[in-house]
Amino acid sequence: MTAGxxxxxxxxxxxxxxxxxxxxxxxxxxxxWVIDSGIEIAPEPAALFPSAPIMDPARQSDxxxxxxxxxxxxxxxxxxxxxxxxxxxxxxxxxxxxxxxxALYVNLGFARLxxxxxxxAVESFETSINLRPxxxxxxxxxxxxxxxxxxxxxxxxxxxxxxxxxxxxDRFRRRALSAIWEWEAALGRRPSNGTDAAQTETNEYxxxxxxxxxxxxxxxxDGGSGTLAHFRGKTLVLNVxxxxxxxxxxxxxxxxxxxxxxxxxxxxxxxxxxxxDPDFVREFLxxxxxxxxxxxxxxxxxxFGILKIESYxxxxxxxxxxxxxxxIVGARAWDEPEMVANIESVR
Amino acid sequence: xxxxxxxxxxxLRVTLTCIGVAVAVAxxxxxxxxxxxxxxxxxxxxxxxxNLLAAxxxxxxxxxxxxxxxxxxxxxxLALLAAADRLTGLAGHxxxxxxxxxxxxxxxxxxxxxxxxxxxxxxxxxxxxxIDYDPGMKRRDTVSKVYLPGDGQASRSLDVGDDMPxxxxxxxxxxxxxxxxxxxxxFTDGAGAAHTGAIHxxxxxxxxxxxxxxxxxxxxxxxxxxxxxxxDEVYDEEGAWRFRKPDNASLVVIAEGARRELRPGETIxxxxxxxxxxxxxxxxxxTIAYNTLVPWMLAxxxxxxxxxxxxxxxxxxxxxxxxxxRARPSQTGTDANAERRCAYVR
Amino acid sequence: xxxxxxxxxxxxxLYLAAALAAAITAARNGTFQMTIxxxxxxxxxxxxxxxxxxxRLDHGPYVDMFEVLSSNxxxxxxxxxxxCLAIPRIKASLATVLPVLQVLVVWLLFVPERDTLAPITYGxxxxxxxxxxxxxxxxxxxxxxxLSLVVLVRHSGLGAFGALPENRALDELAYRxxxxxxxxxxxxxxxxxxxxxxxxxxxxxxxxxxTWAFVTWLSVAAYLHFRAMRRPAPALxxxxxxxxxxxxxxxxxxxxxxxxxxxxxxx
Numbered sequence: 001m002t003a004g005x006x007x008x009x010x011x012x013x014x015x016x017x018x019x020x021x022x023x024x025x026x027x028x029x030x031x032x033w034v035i036d037s038g039i040e041i042a043p044e045p046a047a048l049f050p051s052a053p054i055m056d057p058a059r060q061s062d063x064x065x066x067x068x069x070x071x072x073x074x075x076x077x078x079x080x081x082x083x084x085x086x087x088x089x090x091x092x093x094x095x096x097x098x099x100x101x102x103a104l105y106v107n108l109g110f111a112r113l114x115x116x117x118x119x120x121a122v123e124s125f126e127t128s129i130n131l132r133p134x135x136x137x138x139x140x141x142x143x144x145x146x147x148x149x150x151x152x153x154x155x156x157x158x159x160x161x162x163x164x165x166x167x168x169x170d171r172f173r174r175r176a177l178s179a180i181w182e183w184e185a186a187l188g189r190r191p192s193n194g195t196d197a198a199q200t201e202t203n204e205y206x207x208x209x210x211x212x213x214x215x216x217x218x219x220x221x222d223g224g225s226g227t228l229a230h231f232r233g234k235t236l237v238l239n240v241x242x243x244x245x246x247x248x249x250x251x252x253x254x255x256x257x258x259x260x261x262x263x264x265x266x267x268x269x270x271x272x273x274x275x276x277d278p279d280f281v282r283e284f285l286x287x288x289x290x291x292x293x294x295x296x297x298x299x300x301x302x303x304f305g306i307l308k309i310e311s312y313x314x315x316x317x318x319x320x321x322x323x324x325x326x327x328i329v330g331a332r333a334w335d336e337p338e339m340v341a342n343i344e345s346v347r
Numbered sequence: 348x349x350x351x352x353x354x355x356x357x358x359l360r361v362t363l364t365c366i367g368v369a370v371a372v373a374x375x376x377x378x379x380x381x382x383x384x385x386x387x388x389x390x391x392x393x394x395x396x397x398n399l400l401a402a403x404x405x406x407x408x409x410x411x412x413x414x415x416x417x418x419x420x421x422x423x424x425l426a427l428l429a430a431a432d433r434l435t436g437l438a439g440h441x442x443x444x445x446x447x448x449x450x451x452x453x454x455x456x457x458x459x460x461x462x463x464x465x466x467x468x469x470x471x472x473x474x475x476x477x478i479d480y481d482p483g484m485k486r487r488d489t490v491s492k493v494y495l496p497g498d499g500q501a502s503r504s505l506d507v508g509d510d511m512p513x514x515x516x517x518x519x520x521x522x523x524x525x526x527x528x529x530x531x532x533x534f535t536d537g538a539g540a541a542h543t544g545a546i547h548x549x550x551x552x553x554x555x556x557x558x559x560x561x562x563x564x565x566x567x568x569x570x571x572x573x574x575x576x577x578x579d580e581v582y583d584e585e586g587a588w589r590f591r592k593p594d595n596a597s598l599v600v601i602a603e604g605a606r607r608e609l610r611p612g613e614t615i616x617x618x619x620x621x622x623x624x625x626x627x628x629x630x631x632x633x634t635i636a637y638n639t640l641v642p643w644m645l646a647x648x649x650x651x652x653x654x655x656x657x658x659x660x661x662x663x664x665x666x667x668x669x670x671x672x673r674a675r676p677s678q679t680g681t682d683a684n685a686e687r688r689c690a691y692v693r
Numbered sequence: 694x695x696x697x698x699x700x701x702x703x704x705x706x707l708y709l710a711a712a713l714a715a716a717i718t719a720a721r722n723g724t725f726q727m728t729i730x731x732x733x734x735x736x737x738x739x740x741x742x743x744x745x746x747x748x749r750l751d752h753g754p755y756v757d758m759f760e761v762l763s764s765n766x767x768x769x770x771x772x773x774x775x776x777c778l779a780i781p782r783i784k785a786s787l788a789t790v791l792p793v794l795q796v797l798v799v800w801l802l803f804v805p806e807r808d809t810l811a812p813i814t815y816g817x818x819x820x821x822x823x824x825x826x827x828x829x830x831x832x833x834x835x836x837x838x839x840l841s842l843v844v845l846v847r848h849s850g851l852g853a854f855g856a857l858p859e860n861r862a863l864d865e866l867a868y869r870x871x872x873x874x875x876x877x878x879x880x881x882x883x884x885x886x887x888x889x890x891x892x893x894x895x896x897x898x899x900x901x902x903x904t905w906a907f908v909t910w911l912s913v914a915a916y917l918h919f920r921a922m923r924r925p926a927p928a929l930x931x932x933x934x935x936x937x938x939x940x941x942x943x944x945x946x947x948x949x950x951x952x953x954x955x956x957x958x959x960x
Contacts, residue, residue, distance in 0.1 A: 012403060015416045022650055023424060027643030243556045279601045280559045283574040359922040366915045373904045373911075384899045408921070438895060485810055509813045510892040519894045636894030644896075648883050652876065659872045668780060668869070 068097040075107055084114035102132035109141045113148070121145045129299040130276060136165035139299075140172055143179065153212060156183050157305035164304065212306045213238075214322045218272070219296030221282040226295070228270065235325075235346045236318035237262075237269045237334075240303050243284050244275075247331040248313040252290050257335040258343075259292040267343065272297050274312070317346045356401035365391040365398060385433055392426045399423055414658025421651035428644045434459045437518070437637035443473040444529050444545040445628040454635060462637065469515045471495050474504060476526070476631055478590035484552070484582065489522045491631050518637050525632030526590070527551040527558075528575055530598050534564045536620040542566065546573055547630050551590075552582040559599075567619065571602035575627070598624045697745035698806065700738050701763070707735030708770060708798050712791035719788030722855065725777070728787050732774050739767045752811035755824050759804045765828065765945065766797050772832025773839065776870075783840060783866065785856040790839030797946070819888035826881035831945060833874035837867040838938045841931035848928040864927035867934055868920065875913045882906060905944035912940050 071094035078087030088111035094104055109124035125142035128135050139162035146155035163176050214228045228236070239255055241248035252271075259269035271294035275281045278296050285294060303309045307316065317326040325346045332339060355361070369391035376384030399419055402409055409415055439456025443449050451466035458464075474492030481487055489508035497503040507513040513520040529545040536542075542565040548558045559574035576597045582588055598609045600622065607615050609624040616622075711731035718725050743754055743764060754760035773791065777784045840863045846852045847860060857863065885903075890896040897903060916933045919925070925933075 011413050011416060012410050015413050016420060019417050019420045019424065019650060019654075023421070023643060023647045025646075026649065027646035030645055031642035249556055277559075277572075279572050279606075280557060280574065283559060283576070283599055284556055287576065359918060362918050363915055366911050366918075370908050370911050373899070373907055376899070384904075481810060487813055489813075510817065512894060521894050634894060638890070638894075638896070641890060641896065645883075645887070648879075652879055652883070655879070656876055659876065662872070663869065668866075 068094050068101075071097070072101075072104060072107075075104075075111070079107060079111060079114075084111040087111040088115060100131055102128040102135045102138065104128075105131070106135060106138045106141055109138070109145070113141065113145055118145050118148045122149070126299070133274075133276075133299050134165055136162055136167075137172070139165065140176060143176075147179075147183070152183050152187055153215065154217070154301075156180065156187070157212070157216070157301050159183070161299070161301060161305045213302065213318070216302045216306060218302060219278060219298065221278045221285075221294055221296065223278055228295070231268050231270065232322060233320050234266055234268045235320055235343065236316075237267065237343060238272060238316045238318055239269065239313060240272045240274070240297075240307065240309050240315070241313045242274045243281060245312040249288070251313060251331040251334060252285075252288050254332070254334040254336075256288075256290050256292060258340065261335060261340055262343070268293070270295065272303060274298060274300055274303050317343060319346060353401050354405055356397060357405045358398075361398045362395065362402075365395045368394075389430055392430075396423050396426060412658055412661070414654045414656075414661060417654030418651050418658060421647050421654060425644060425647045425651065428640050428647060432638050432640040432644065434461045435463065435637075435639070437462050437635060439635040440523065440525070440632060441635060442525070442547055442630045442632050444531075444547070444630045445473050445475055447545060447628075448472045456635070465516050466518060466635075469518055471513065471515065472502070473631055475629065476508070476522070476590070478526070480582065480588050480590070482583075482586050484584060486524065491522045512636075513633075517639055518635055520633040520635055523632045523634050524553070525550045527554075527630055528592065528596075529628045529630040530573060530575060531625040531628050532562070532573070532598075533623045533625055534617075534620055535623070536566070540566075543625070545628055545630070548573075548575055550632070555580070555582065564620075564622075569602075569617070569619065571600055571617070571622070574599040574601070576608060592627050592629055596627055598627075600624070697742050697749060700742035700745065701806075704735050704739035704742055705766075705798050705801065707731055707738065708766065708791075709795055711735060711770075712795045715787040715791045719785060719852070719854070725784045725787055728791070729774065729777065729784075732770060732791075736767065736771055736774065739763075739770075743767060750808060750810075752809070752815065753821055753824070755820065756809040756811050756815070757807065759801070759806050760809065762797060762801045762804055762946065764824075765831065766794065766801060768828035769794055769797070769832055769835050772829075772835055776832075776836040776839075780866070782856075782858055783863070785854055786836075786839035786843050786863075788854075789842035789846065790835060793838065793842070794835070800946075814892035817888055817891060819884055819891065823881060823884040823888055826877050826884055827945070830874050830877035830881055831941060833870045833877065834934075834938050834941055837870035837874065837934050840864075840867040840870070841934040844927050844931040845935075848931075860927040864930050867930065871913065871916070871934060871937070875910075875917065878906075878910055878913065882910060902944065905940075905947075909937070909941045909944050912937050 071090050075087045075090035075094060078084065078090055088108060091104055091108040091111060094101075095108070098104060105124045105128035109121045109128065112118075112121035112124060122142065122145045125138045125145060128138040129142070132138075139158045143155045143159035143162060146152075146158060159176050159180050163173065163180065166173055166176070214232055217225050217227060220226050228238075237255070237258065239248075239251075241252070243249070255269055255271070262269065269292040271285075271290070271292065273281050273294055274297050276296075276298040281294065281296065285291075297303050300309075307314075311329065313331055315328045315332070316324055317328070319325050326342075334340075369388060372387045372391060373384055376387055403416075409419065436459045437456065439454045439458065441449065441454045449469060449471050451469065454466060472494040474494055476489065476491035478489045479487040490506050491508045492504050492506055493513055494502045494504050505513065507520070508522045510521075527548050527550045529547045531543065531545050533541050533543045544562070544565065546560050546562045548554075548560050551558065558577065559572060561570055561572055563570045576599050577593055578595050578597075579593065581591065581593050600607050600609060600615060602615075602617055602622075609615065611624055611626045614621050614623040711728050714731055715725065715728040717723075718728055746760075747753055754764035770791075773787065773794070777787060843854050843857055844860050844863055844867075847854060885906075886896040889898070916937060919933070920930060
C-alpha cells in the first residue's frame, strides 16, 4: 500500500461521516429555524367538535366488495361452463351489491341472451352502455340481441360502434365485421357484385342515412324513449351537443332564439345531447332557458353510430325527407339573418 | 465479492445504462400516468447507488477528490431520503363541508406504506371562504376560515388559503381550485330517526352546468337526485366577482318520478319518510401533503451543490481560463483504457 | 417615451443586425467591434422594454410564452456578450452562436403579446430566484454551444475560424461552461422545488416541465461521466454539447409551449 493510497482512503473515510453529520445537523437547523411551515397547529388528542356525517354515495358500493367479487366470478364460471341460468342468478345477486359495474351488465346480458330472454338482454346491454358509453363488448351483445329481435338497423348501428371501440386485436372483431357484411347485404345495402368491402363501408359512413336517423330510438328527457319520426315533413335543425362541451353551451341561447324565429309549421330545432342523465340535462336546459325539444343519446348510437359525429357541437340541417343537407361543425350565432336564411333555403 | 464483478458494477456502462433507464422511466411514465414514475425511478437510482458504491472501491479519481466524492455521496443520500419520503409521506385530497369537522376517513390519495397515520388527531371545522376572481374568470386570493379547538369549549379561527397552508401535526392543508356548494338535507324516516347529510355538488364554477348529484338516503336503497337551481349566475365571466353562496337558490329534488323545488326549511314527503332541505352550504377541497424529511433533503442537496462547486473550482484553478484557451497537451487516448485498468484499491 | 411595446421591435431588429454583422465579420476575418456594439445597444433597448412591461404589469417576465421567450432572448444574448468580453479570444464564436439565437428572435415575432396576470402562487421570492438560475444555466449552455459549433464547422471543413484557439482549447472551454451550467441547473431545480413545496405542498410532481428539466440534468450527468471516463475527441464532445442543448431547449421552450403556461398543471 502506497502513501498515496492511504491518503485517498482517508478522503473517503472522512467524507462519508462529514456528509452524514452535516446533512443531519443542517437538516435539523432548516427544520427548526428556516423552513416556513405555514400556520402550524399542534394536533389535538381528543374530539372537541361534533362532526356531522357526510354521505358519499360513491362509498356505499364499496361496502360488500369481496362478496360482489365472489358472485361475479361465480357468474363468469357459469357462463364458461355453459350454465347461463346459474350465471344469470349470480350476476343478479351481484347487481344488488354493485349496481354500477358496467361489465356486470354485459355478462348478465350474455347470460340472458343464452337463456333466450332477448328483451331482458337488450335492457342489460343498454344499462351497461349507459353506465359506460365506451364499454365495447356491450355493443357486440346489443347487436346480437337486436338481430334476434329482428331490428337489423339497430343491430348494424351497435355492431359498427363495437368495431369502432374494440381494440385491433379483439377476438370478436372478425365476427363483428362479417356480421356487418351479412346484415348490410340482408338490408340490400351492399352491392352484390363484390365491391371492396372497406370502401363501401366508408361510403356508408360518409352519407349517413337520414332514414336511420328518423327511426332510431332516442332517450327522452322525461326518461322514456322515442324517435324523431314525427318531424318527417319538416326541415330539421339537429344540434348534437353535451353539457360538458363549452362551445355547445355558448350557442344554446342562439338556437333557442332561432327556434322562436322559424315557422314551426315547416321547421323544427331539435337538440341531441350525449349526456347520460336526462334529469340533469333537463334542469340545465331549464336554467339556460331552452324550450325546443331535446333528446338523449348517451351511448352515441345515433351521434356516432349513424351520424359519425366525433366532435361537438355539430349541427345537421335535415331535409323534410330525412336526408342530410348540411353538416355544420362548431358553434354558431344561429339567429343571425344569414344563418336563418341558409336554414330556410333547405328544402 | 470478486474483483472483476466489482469492476463491472463500477463501470461507465452501468452508469450510462442507469441514466438511460431513468430518462426512459421519466419520459414514458409522465406520459398519461402509465405507471407511477416516483416508484419506478427507484430502480435506476437504486442501481446507480450500487454503481457508486462499487466505483468508490475502484475509481481513484473519485476517491481522491473530496468535492467529487461528497457530491456523489450527497446525491446517493438524497435518493435514499426521497425514497424514504415517498414511503412515509402522504399526498392526498379531501373535501370539507362548511360548518362540519374535517373527517380523516374521507381522505383519498397516495398514502405511503409506512406512513404514520396521524390524521385522526387532526381536528378543524371548516368555516366559510371567500375567493376573488379577476375579469376573465382568473382566480385570485382564497381566504378560507377554519376553526380550531381552543381552551375549553372555546374555539379560535384562522384564515388560510393559497400558499399559506394550515399545518397540523405535520400535515399541510392547501386550499385548491376545487370547491363548491353543498345542500344540507335531513331525511326523517317513519320511525322518526333523522339522517342529515351534506350533498357535495360538483366543483363550482368549473362545473356550473352540472350542479346536481345523486344521493342515496342512508339506511335505504332509495336514491334521489338533487339539483341546485341558481336563478342568477353567481359568477361573472366578464367582470370581477367573488365566490359566494347565492341568496335565492332553490333545491330541485327529483324523486319517485316527481320534480319538486324546495326553499331552505321546506319539507317534502317521500315514501317512508320526509326530506327537509335545511340550507345551502359550501365545501372546500384541500390538498394534503405530509413530507417530514424535506429539511434533510434540502440540506443534502445544498451539500451536494457545495461539494460540486468546490470540485469544479479546484478543477478551474488547476489551469487558468486563459490557460484553457491556449492549447493544452493532447490527452485524447491516454486514458481511453482507464476503465479497463480497473484498480481495486484496498 | 415609447410604450414597452415599441421598444421590443427595435431591440429584435438590432439582435438580427448583430447576428448578420457577426456572420459578415467572420467571413471577412475582421474584428467584432460592430457586432458587440449592436448587441450592447439591443440589450439596452430590450432592457427598457422588459422593465416598462414589468412596471406596468407588476410582475416579472415569466408568466406566458411571450414573456418567457422575450426574457430568454435578453438573458442569452447577455450571456454571450459577457462571455465574449470576459474571454476575448473566443469572440469569433459570436458568428456561430448569434445565428442560433435568432431562431428565438424570429419565433418571438409570431407569439402574440398579451397582458398577463401572475397567478397567486407566483408571489414568492423563490420564483425570480428559480428563473434567474435557469437563465444562467441556459446562458452557459449557449456559450458552450457556440464553441462546439466552431469545432463542428472546422471538423466538416466549412470554415477555419483562424482567429479562434485550436479545437482542444475550445473543447476544454465548452466543458467548463457545461460544468457551470450543470451547477446552475441543479440550483434551478432546487429553487423550483423549494417554491413548489412552499406554494403547493409538493416539491416534485413530475409535471411535463419538471420531467424534462430532470431529463436535461440526467443528460448533462451522462455527458460528464462519459467525458471523464473516455476522454473523447473534441468533435464528439461538440455533438454531445449540442445534444444537451437540444434537450434543454425543448425543456425551456418546447414544454411551456405545448402547455401554453410554464408549470401549467400547478397553477
